[in-house]
Amino acid sequence: MSSTESGAVTLTRAACPHDCPDTCAMLVTVKREGGRRVAIKVAGDPDHPTTLGALCTKVSRYLERTYHPERVLHPLKRIGRKGEGRFVRVTWDEALDDIAARLKAIAAIDPQRIVPYSYAGTMGLVQGESMAHRFFHKLGASFLDRTICSAAGGEALIATLGTRAGPAMEAFADSKLIVFWGTNAIASNLHLWSFAQEAKRKGAKLIAIDPYRSLTAEKCHQHIALLPGTDGALAFGLMHVLIREGWLDRDYIEQYTLGFDRLAERAHEFTPQRVARLCGITAQEVEQLAHDYWHIRPAAIRLNYGMQRVAGGGNAVRAVACLPALAGHWRDPAGGVLLSTSGEFHIDAERLYRPELLAGRTPRTINMATIGHDLAHADPPVDALIVYNSNPVAVAPNSTAVAAGFAREDLFTVVLEHFLTDTADYADYVLPATTQLEHVDVVKPYGHLYVMANNAAIDPLGEALPNTEIFRRLAAKMGFTEPCFAESDEEIAAQAFAKRGATANYDWNVAKARGWQRLDLPQRHAPFAHGNFPTPSGKCEFYSRKLAEQGLDPLPNYVPPYEGPRSNRALAQRYPLALISPPARNFLNSTFVNVKSLRDTEGEPRLEIHPQDAAARGIGAGDRVRVFNDRGSFELAVRVTERARAGVVVALSIWWKKLARDGKNANEVTSGRLTDLGRAPTFYDCLVEVERVSS
Numbered sequence: 001m002s003s004t005e006s007g008a009v010t011l012t013r014a015a016c017p018h019d020c021p022d023t024c025a026m027l028v029t030v031k032r033e034g035g036r037r038v039a040i041k042v043a044g045d046p047d048h049p050t051t052l053g054a055l056c057t058k059v060s061r062y063l064e065r066t067y068h069p070e071r072v073l074h075p076l077k078r079i080g081r082k083g084e085g086r087f088v089r090v091t092w093d094e095a096l097d098d099i100a101a102r103l104k105a106i107a108a109i110d111p112q113r114i115v116p117y118s119y120a121g122t123m124g125l126v127q128g129e130s131m132a133h134r135f136f137h138k139l140g141a142s143f144l145d146r147t148i149c150s151a152a153g154g155e156a157l158i159a160t161l162g163t164r165a166g167p168a169m170e171a172f173a174d175s176k177l178i179v180f181w182g183t184n185a186i187a188s189n190l191h192l193w194s195f196a197q198e199a200k201r202k203g204a205k206l207i208a209i210d211p212y213r214s215l216t217a218e219k220c221h222q223h224i225a226l227l228p229g230t231d232g233a234l235a236f237g238l239m240h241v242l243i244r245e246g247w248l249d250r251d252y253i254e255q256y257t258l259g260f261d262r263l264a265e266r267a268h269e270f271t272p273q274r275v276a277r278l279c280g281i282t283a284q285e286v287e288q289l290a291h292d293y294w295h296i297r298p299a300a301i302r303l304n305y306g307m308q309r310v311a312g313g314g315n316a317v318r319a320v321a322c323l324p325a326l327a328g329h330w331r332d333p334a335g336g337v338l339l340s341t342s343g344e345f346h347i348d349a350e351r352l353y354r355p356e357l358l359a360g361r362t363p364r365t366i367n368m369a370t371i372g373h374d375l376a377h378a379d380p381p382v383d384a385l386i387v388y389n390s391n392p393v394a395v396a397p398n399s400t401a402v403a404a405g406f407a408r409e410d411l412f413t414v415v416l417e418h419f420l421t422d423t424a425d426y427a428d429y430v431l432p433a434t435t436q437l438e439h440v441d442v443v444k445p446y447g448h449l450y451v452m453a454n455n456a457a458i459d460p461l462g463e464a465l466p467n468t469e470i471f472r473r474l475a476a477k478m479g480f481t482e483p484c485f486a487e488s489d490e491e492i493a494a495q496a497f498a499k500r501g502a503t504a505n506y507d508w509n510v511a512k513a514r515g516w517q518r519l520d521l522p523q524r525h526a527p528f529a530h531g532n533f534p535t536p537s538g539k540c541e542f543y544s545r546k547l548a549e550q551g552l553d554p555l556p557n558y559v560p561p562y563e564g565p566r567s568n569r570a571l572a573q574r575y576p577l578a579l580i581s582p583p584a585r586n587f588l589n590s591t592f593v594n595v596k597s598l599r600d601t602e603g604e605p606r607l608e609i610h611p612q613d614a615a616a617r618g619i620g621a622g623d624r625v626r627v628f629n630d631r632g633s634f635e636l637a638v639r640v641t642e643r644a645r646a647g648v649v650v651a652l653s654i655w656w657k658k659l660a661r662d663g664k665n666a667n668e669v670t671s672g673r674l675t676d677l678g679r680a681p682t683f684y685d686c687l688v689e690v691e692r693v694s695s
């Protein structure tokens with residue numbers, strides 16, 4: 001049973017759908033009102049081992065978002081100019097008939113001219129890519145390379161460890177040293193932070209490595225404020241000291257790693273003095289960190305994706321991922337590196353996505369990170385875009401180009417959404433989608449070890465439909481008759497995971513009754529305590545032959561930022577400040593920005609700037625400033641603060657453009673250049689100048 005009856009009030013087991021490592025178990029209280037189910041409360045499930053009864057501030061407001069007066073509840077057709085956001089209500093049949101006719105006409109020329117654009121607005125496997133992939137595979141539409149978030153770090157882990165795995169979230173309670181490396185856990189990984197607090201009470205030392213004194217950095221014992229994009233150099237500095245001092249688990253290295261001698265040769269060049277210069281920190285900080293990393297055991301590094309959004313992001317993650325093998329920290333369940341647990345979950349891709357519908361075709365691939373460029377230059381051109389679970393006009397880099405692409409009069413755009421986002425404003429049709437309370441799903445988390453089930457708590461509002469149902473109906477209009485297009489959401493959920501490895505025990509009925517199901521892994525899971533790296537060699541690959549075969553550096557290296565003050569001096573003369581735009585605590589990427597209570601807490605778009613940098617530009621507290629480079633500009637209020645280290649400015653993100661005074665956000669200035677591994681965007685590799693516009 002997913003719901004328990006108690007008078008007129010029931011409790012439904014649900015799962016948070018958002019793109020966050022915590023993937024919480026939710027209990028939704030539902031009341032019957034005149035024959036309709038109305039959700040009246042959402043809470044964290046106290047029995048779930050990582051949620052432990054707590055939801056973040058954002059998802060605590062899930063009802064405010066679900067019942068928001070501006071929800072799109074009917075299909076809409078554009079009547080204004082693209083981007084203007086003027087629509088009229090149409091029926092589902094009118095909308096879907098017209099969309100099918102347009103897609104058929106384009107597909108008759110070349111189906112690759114149709115491009116899906118989606119990301120993790122929901123992380124559910126059912127409302128994510130199940131029916132959608134089937135639809136696009138049958139059509140023969142372009143593939144989308146979903147690189148916008150985690151591709152650089154993900155590929156780096158796979159090259160080094162063979163998979164994406166690490167210590168369990170709960171195990172951080174037993175760590176003695178926790179390094180928050182490029183992650184503001186209080187904002188983006190609250191439940192792991194709670195386990196770290198438990199460790200702290202038991203005497204653990206907490207260190208943050210971050211250019212910004214984030215909420216997390218200020219609560220750690222130590223904060224190392226390096227320059228953005230220099231983490232690879234710091235990791236090599238640590239290796240240098242570990243090797244110089246002989247602080248090495250020689251037995252582990254001998255048995256379970258590949259390429260130590262060559263790695264050591266490279267690390268030899270990264271003296272603490274040199275690293276200090278590259279990173280903008282002191283040599284003593286490098287020495288001390290290495291000392292702690294060897295002497296305080298077990299040591300766990302929590303790195304999230306913050307450090308990989310730069311030119312050398314892949315190599316930086318690779319370098320950091322080498323550290324626990326050198327110092328032997330993988331031997332303990334509370335040691336190692338955690339970037340993602342997603343490699344422990346085996347999706348049944350064949351059954352979810354039905355690649356056989358491609359019938360031998362291999363469509364071209366469009367990289368979501370370069371959509372602005374591709375809307376202008378792809379060959380064959382992009383004639384139609386179907387956007388779901390994403391808000392590219394706000395979140396994709398080099399936004400001027402993205403918005404220009406979306407404004408093309410000859411582009412046919414359909415957006416499945418809850419709200420009229422910056423992207424929906426450019427749509428020819430906006431189709432109303434259900435939220436997590438209104439549909440069924442199963443979520444594959446990336447921060448813990450539990451499959452998460454979501455039961456529908458309420459009926460769809462207005463005429464909203466689940467993404468699956470929208471693609472089902474569209475498939476019918478297109479004349480697609482394969483039985484997989486008729487499968488129900490429950491049937492899809494039941495086949496989401498492959499019966500192998502840690503998901504061998506997956507059972508949808510068990511999961512949905514309880515709300516979750518633990519992976520089939522030992523309670524004290526230490527994935528690499530005895531090697532078992534699923535790399536080609538079976539070892540932790542400092543040296544990767546696979547990378548060498550792709551023409552890439554087989555060893556990690558320090559790859560400097562494209563736009564660093566040291567690495568590109570000519571550019572830095574014109575644009576001397578490094579801009580980073582990491583997640584704001586009260587938003588989830590661009591989701592929740594239109595929820596008033598959360599936006600009120602966040603205030604207005606703000607630039608944090610160091611007092612020295614402010615003074616040098618005649619900027620004072622409360623001024624409005626313009627941030628600019630050759631790609632564009634945007635305006636915000638200023639906060640003069642030492643939270644931003646000198647040389648770095650911080651604009652917490654991702655604001656809806658249309659809710660900012662100037663209709664712009666940080667992605668006006670971010671670049672379309674890609675990372676060294678994973679073809680991912682380089683949001684935090686971005687030089688700018690700042691000037692005062694008014695006080």
Ligand SMILES: Nc1nc2c(c(=O)[nH]1)N[C@H]1C(S)=C(S)[C@@H](COP(=O)(O)OP(=O)(O)OC[C@H]3O[C@@H](n4cnc5c(=O)[nH]c(N)nc54)[C@H](O)[C@@H]3O)O[C@H]1N2
Pocket residue numbers: 019020021149181182183184185187188189209210211212214227228229230231303304305306307308310580582583584585586587588589590653654684
């Ligand atoms: N509240 C909230 N939670 C979120 C999100 C959100 O928008 N809001 N987004 C979700 C998503 S999609 C993701 S991918 C994750 C992101 O999760 P994280 O990547 O962990 O993001 P943050 O927690 O902001 O931490 C990034 C930190 O990296 C720092 N940073 C920036 N550049 C560098 C660098 O070059 N080196 C180092 N060492 N640090 C750097 C930033 O100052 C910031 O404090 O969070 C998820 N959770």
Ligand SMILES: Nc1nc2c(c(=O)[nH]1)N[C@H]1C(S)=C(S)[C@@H](COP(=O)(O)OP(=O)(O)OC[C@H]3O[C@@H](n4cnc5c(=O)[nH]c(N)nc54)[C@H](O)[C@@H]3O)O[C@H]1N2
Pocket residue numbers: 019118119120121122127148149150305388389390391392395396416417418419421433434435436467581582583588589590591653654666667670683
């Ligand atoms: N400057 C800058 N830019 C960034 C980042 C940064 O740190 N700085 N972070 C990057 C990262 S890590 C990421 S992951 C991306 C995130 O980019 P996106 O994946 O686009 O995430 P959101 O901005 O949250 O937009 C998700 C949209 O999906 C919609 N949605 C949610 N659930 C459903 C559903 O069930 N059906 C349908 N049809 N729609 C749904 C929501 O209403 C929302 O508008 O942004 C990237 N952009």
Ligand SMILES: [Mo]
Pocket residue numbers: 019148149150305
């Ligand atoms: Mo992300």
